[in-house]
Amino acid sequence: MFASIALRAALKSSAGVLRESGALCSAVTVKTCSSALLSGPRVSCVTGSFAVQPLVRHYARAAKKKKTGPESQLSDLPPTMLKMDYTAVPLAQTTDDLVKRLLSLELACHSxxxxxxxxxxxxxxxxxxxxxxxxxxxxxxxxxxxxxxxxxxxxxxxxxxxxxxxxxxxxxxxxxxxxxxxxxxxxxxxxxxxxGITYTFPPEYYRRATRRWLAKKAFCIKVFKEVQKQKAEQRLKMKQSVVTTEAETAKTKAVESQ
Missing domain, CATH: 1.10.287.10 (S15/NS1, RNA-binding)
Known part of the structure; x- marks a missing residue:
């Protein structure tokens, strides 16, 4: 019995020593990590080493390029040219530079x-x-x-x-x-x-080919062929009738001459 009591006391004392040593180690690791964070990017801790990435600040960004559109039709007008109302005035050509600037296209509006x-x-x-x-x-x-x-x-x-x-x-x-x-x-x-105008021809007429439109087109083609066939038969009959009438007239003339 005394032996078991002595064993329990020894275990309690060893557990207390282990707790104190663990707290001491954790305090040491926190201090080392905080000092490393303050000093620079290189960080190494006793329990689970890790590295903190350096902070990247985008202070020097690339400047955005302005979009350059096509050239305006008014760009070929020189700014020293006089306005349309003052081109025919001879006094506007002999005035001082300030008045010429007021009458020129440099200070003119868009219209x-x-x-x-x-x-x-x-x-x-x-x-x-x-x-x-x-x-x-x-x-x-x-x-x-x-x-x-x-x-x-x-x-x-x-x-x-x-x-x-x-x-x-x-x-x-x-x-x-x-x-x-x-x-x-x-x-x-x-x-x-x-x-500077490029004239383009209008597009050809386009119609979507539906089943109804195809059937109607086939029917129209069939009717057109039948009509042409009937006209050809009529022309042939007309030619045959003309030939027969000519033959009959020739026979009558021959009989009358005899």
């Missing part, structure tokens, strides 16, 4: 530049100086308007109203070019060359 561009295109295709209502002039005006709509829709692609106006102008120009091609082909070629 004034567009008006000047329209006049330039009209001057390329018009028949004479006073021509403002011919088909060529109408095509030049519509071309300026269509290109302006295209540049606007590249920036504001959800503008449905201007897209509809652009499509209507394109249809109108197609009709005018088609009429001009049929009436005056030389003027049609000149307009397309001067304005």
């Amino acid at each position: 004034e530049k567009l008006q000047l561009k329209k006049e330039q295109l009209i001057a390329k295709v018009q028949r004479d100086e006073n021509d403002r209502s011919s088909v060529e002039v109408k095509v030049a005006i519509l071309t300026t308007r269509i290109r302006n709509y295209q540049e606007h829709l590249q920036k504001h692609h959800k503008d449905k109203a201007n897209k509809r106006r652009m499509l209507m102008a394109i249809d109108r120009r197609k009709k005018l070019l088609k009429h001009l091609r049929l009436v005056r082909y030389d003027a049609f070629e000149k307009v397309c060359e001067q304005l």
Whole structure:
């Protein structure tokens, strides 16, 4: 009995020593891990070694490239050019630089530049100086308007109203070019060359082949062949009747001559 009591006391004391040593080891590992985290990325602990990845901060990001769209139709207008209302005024050419800058295209609005561009295109295709209502002039005006709509829709692609106006102008120009091609082909070629227009022919008519349409087409072909066959028989009968009448007239003439 005394031996079992002494054994229990020895076990209790050894368990207490083991608990104290485990707590000491855990404190040591926590201290070493915290010191390693503060010092740098290299971390090694006594119980289960692991490594902490260094923090990556994206301070130097690549700059986004701006999208470069097609060149505008107004880019060939020099900023030193005078506005359309002041080109024929001789006093505007002799004024100082400040007034010239105010009267030039450098401070002009978009509508004034567009008006000047329209006049330039009209001057390329018009028949004479006073021509403002011919088909060529109408095509030049519509071309300026269509290109302006295209540049606007590249920036504001959800503008449905201007897209509809652009499509209507394109249809109108197609009709005018088609009429001009049929009436005056030389003027049609000149307009397309001067304005940089590529004329494309309209697509051929396409109809989806349904069973009903195929049956109707086969029936029409069959009826057409029957009609042609009947006409051929009628023509043959007409030829035979003509031959018989000619033979009868020849026989009557021969009998009368005898």
